[in-house]
Amino acid sequence: MWRCCRSGDRKRAAMPAVTATTASAGAAVPRRRPDVRPLVLTAALALAAWPLVGSGSTWLTLTIAGLAMGLIIFIVASGLTLVFGLMDVLNFGHGVFIACGAFVATSVMAGMAGWTGSASAWQNLGAVFAAMLAAMAVAGALGWAFERVVVRPVYGQHLKQILITMGGMIIGEELIKVVWGPAQIPLPLPPALQGAVFVGDAAIEIYRLFAVVIGLVVFAALAWTLNRTKLGLLVRAGVQDREMVEALGYRIKRLFVGVFVAGSALAGLGGVLWGLYQQGVVPQIGAQVNTLIFIVIIIGGLGSTLGCFVGAVLVGLMANYTGFLAPKVALFSNIGLMVAVLLWRPQGLYPVSRR
Amino acid sequence: MWNRLLSHDLPRSRALAVALVLVLVLLALQPFVLPGAKALNVAAKMLVFVLLVASYDLLLGYTGIVSFAHTMFFGIGAYGVAIGCTRGAGDEGVAWSAVLIGLGVALLLSLALSLVIGLFSLRVKAIFYAMITLAVAAAFQTLASQLSELTGGEDGLSFKAPAWLSPSFEPFETPVFGLMIDGKVVAYYGLFVVVALSFLALLRIVNSPFGRVLQAIRENDFRAEAIGYRTVVYRTLSNVIAAGFATLAGGLLALWLRYTGPETTLSFEVMLDVLLIVVIGGMGTLYGAVIGTVLFVFVQNYLQDALKWLGGEGGWFAGVPLLQPLVSPDRWLLWLGVGFVLCVYYFPSGVVGRLRASGISKRSTRGETS
Numbered sequence: 001m002w003r004c005c006r007s008g009d010r011k012r013a014a015m016p017a018v019t020a021t022t023a024s025a026g027a028a029v030p031r032r033r034p035d036v037r038p039l040v041l042t043a044a045l046a047l048a049a050w051p052l053v054g055s056g057s058t059w060l061t062l063t064i065a066g067l068a069m070g071l072i073i074f075i076v077a078s079g080l081t082l083v084f085g086l087m088d089v090l091n092f093g094h095g096v097f098i099a100c101g102a103f104v105a106t107s108v109m110a111g112m113a114g115w116t117g118s119a120s121a122w123q124n125l126g127a128v129f130a131a132m133l134a135a136m137a138v139a140g141a142l143g144w145a146f147e148r149v150v151v152r153p154v155y156g157q158h159l160k161q162i163l164i165t166m167g168g169m170i171i172g173e174e175l176i177k178v179v180w181g182p183a184q185i186p187l188p189l190p191p192a193l194q195g196a197v198f199v200g201d202a203a204i205e206i207y208r209l210f211a212v213v214i215g216l217v218v219f220a221a222l223a224w225t226l227n228r229t230k231l232g233l234l235v236r237a238g239v240q241d242r243e244m245v246e247a248l249g250y251r252i253k254r255l256f257v258g259v260f261v262a263g264s265a266l267a268g269l270g271g272v273l274w275g276l277y278q279q280g281v282v283p284q285i286g287a288q289v290n291t292l293i294f295i296v297i298i299i300g301g302l303g304s305t306l307g308c309f310v311g312a313v314l315v316g317l318m319a320n321y322t323g324f325l326a327p328k329v330a331l332f333s334n335i336g337l338m339v340a341v342l343l344w345r346p347q348g349l350y351p352v353s354r355r
Numbered sequence: 356m357w358n359r360l361l362s363h364d365l366p367r368s369r370a371l372a373v374a375l376v377l378v379l380v381l382l383a384l385q386p387f388v389l390p391g392a393k394a395l396n397v398a399a400k401m402l403v404f405v406l407l408v409a410s411y412d413l414l415l416g417y418t419g420i421v422s423f424a425h426t427m428f429f430g431i432g433a434y435g436v437a438i439g440c441t442r443g444a445g446d447e448g449v450a451w452s453a454v455l456i457g458l459g460v461a462l463l464l465s466l467a468l469s470l471v472i473g474l475f476s477l478r479v480k481a482i483f484y485a486m487i488t489l490a491v492a493a494a495f496q497t498l499a500s501q502l503s504e505l506t507g508g509e510d511g512l513s514f515k516a517p518a519w520l521s522p523s524f525e526p527f528e529t530p531v532f533g534l535m536i537d538g539k540v541v542a543y544y545g546l547f548v549v550v551a552l553s554f555l556a557l558l559r560i561v562n563s564p565f566g567r568v569l570q571a572i573r574e575n576d577f578r579a580e581a582i583g584y585r586t587v588v589y590r591t592l593s594n595v596i597a598a599g600f601a602t603l604a605g606g607l608l609a610l611w612l613r614y615t616g617p618e619t620t621l622s623f624e625v626m627l628d629v630l631l632i633v634v635i636g637g638m639g640t641l642y643g644a645v646i647g648t649v650l651f652v653f654v655q656n657y658l659q660d661a662l663k664w665l666g667g668e669g670g671w672f673a674g675v676p677l678l679q680p681l682v683s684p685d686r687w688l689l690w691l692g693v694g695f696v697l698c699v700y701y702f703p704s705g706v707v708g709r710l711r712a713s714g715i716s717k718r719s720t721r722g723e724t725s
Contacts, residue, residue, distance in 0.1 A: 150696070161482075163630070163695075166627070167699065170689075174692060328501060331497045332498070334494075338487075338490060
């Protein structure tokens with residue numbers, strides 16, 4: 001059944017991101033109507049949970065928590081899905097960048113103990129942003145090396161890619177243990193991000209709001225870069241048809257290295273957010289998050305940024321609602337969601353149909 | 356006779372043949388050659404892993420499917436036997452029927468599960484399948500630790516094996532060839548026979564016309580489909596068979612250890628070990644499973660000693676600031692990972708493939724000169 005709808009998907013999936021955000025940009029180019037059903041589904045899920053949860057304030061708390069979790073996952077997974085879309089490389093070692101970012105953050109935050117411990121909110125935020133920048137820089141550099149050494153020799157060979165990147169993940173995890181030791185390192189929130197604000201009766205943790213803001217900023221920046229810049233145009237064109245872009249004279253390999261580095265840096269940023277969310281990091285954090293982000297990019301459709309966003313938010317919301325309603329079921333909410341979505345759309349929510 | 360027994364898949368390399376015979380003889384005589392509980396344990400673990408890795412090779416090496424759910428089936432087998440023995444324990448100890456029922460239910464569950472996963476996701480590309488199995492395996496591990504009244508949760512299940520396999524069982528009054536035969540030795544030989552038979556059965560499968568089709572799918576699935584083979588059916592069948600043998604291996608491990616827990620059977624580390632062994636030993640040849648397992652277990656046990664000598668207290672690099680943590684005994688997996696990556700780059704056919712290739716080149720040069 002999934003074969004017969006392929007050609008239709010191809011047209012619809014042509015740049016889901018562009019159709020979603022530039023629908024009002026002008027009538028010069030005929031545009032397809034954006035596929036909003038996954039977005040409606042997400043909203044419907046949130047609304048359907050309201051009566052089930054019962055109280056509005058609890059619902060608000062859960063929704064914000066779900067959004068925060070979803071956006072953190074989105075930050076981590078977006079790089080992975082872009083790399084896959086552009087170069088058909090699935091990096092099983094993506095988790096290494098997450099772990100690397102989180103561990104760099106522990107070092108930076110520990111080094112800036114004066115700022116993280118101070119009562120001034122600006123100094124607190126300054127320390128967090130410094131940690132994020134350092135984590136992104138280190139994870140990006142690591143990504144560059146990873147692409148050079150590990151991924152480049154095995155382009156186009158899926159089996160070897162899976163094996164090699166898995167090996168890279170083993171090595172990376174061990175190297176992290178060499179540098180930071182195998183034990184858990186606490187990553188406490190600075191005072192300004194602790195505690196909660198009250199909206200009516202609903203208690204909303206400040207850190208979650210912070211994560212939501214960061215996540216939305218990253219999403220907006222990604223959407224803007226992909227849709228409004230020449231670079232983004234080339235990346236999107238590369239996702240659609242790599243050879244055509246190459247034939248037009250652009251060096252897609254170099255573009256790909258850039259995307260890989262950016263994706264790794266984003267994973268590092270996500271690692272910092274995740275580590276602060278958990279208030280501690282272990283070397284195995286990469287492997288733990290890996291499973292989650294794979295589920296997300298499968299749900300979203302491999303290679304699709306918007307799909308990744310919707311998938312991540314769906315996963316985050318679902319995990320929080322079920323965690324409140326039926327804690328035992330919550331452990332399997334991700335996998336259940338994945339099965340449900342794949343039964344509906346076997347190629348994911350926003351299929352990139354080239355494959 | 357050898358030819359028929361090995362399904363015409365001879366080692367085709369003198370060095371490999373010697374190594375295989377050596378391994379076979381050592382494993383067969385293990386209780387007599389190297390007595391002691393630890394050595395016996397290591398040998399039994401090798402046997403179980405040979406079967407587990409060989410079944411995984413059917414999937415990865417012969418069919419070209421990357422699955423991360425193989426330990427799930429391994430775990431199902433182990434838990435099946437464990438639950439059967441716990442529930443079926445009567446006044447006179449555990450009956451064999453309890454073991455068989457547990458294993459049987461586990462096999463059925465494995466086959467059904469692998470069939471569903473296969474039909475559901477093997478239609479799509481290899482990468483997709485790898486990710487789905489990763490997710491399913493993680494969910495199953497959570498499930499196993501959550502159903503604690505059935506599986507014992509994180510602690511796992513310790514149980515009594517049937518009387519014949521318990522250490523207090525001693526069929527002979529006097530030692531045989533200087534060894535007092537007890538239940539452990541009986542269990543070891545039971546394990547040996549089952550693994551050997553299963554290995555031969557797997558050899559038969561991969562060298563049958565069916566196995567040929569699997570290899571065709573691995574090389575070029577589009578072409579295989581064009582010739583007229585339903586690749587989905589063949590892939591799913593391969594998945595189901597591999598799952599069945601993995602379940603058996605899990606049951607054997609549980610019987611041997613008389614314990615089943617998430618760490619020993621379901622954890623991702625076990626999966627990584629299997630992956631390392633298959634690739635280092637040699638994908639696409641079952642002998643790779645044997646050689647790889649033996650190498651891996653040796654490395655696991657002795658690389659740590661070697662590293663201790665290099666980077667431990669008073670070792671060569673003790674006190675060298677950058678090098679010492681790199682070669683500390685705890686980091687043995689790092690070096691195994693490096694070996695794994697190098698293997699995928701430079702010896703994609705692993706140790707066995709390498710040995711066979713050198714055997715062939717020698718033979719051909721000899722042929723030219725004579």
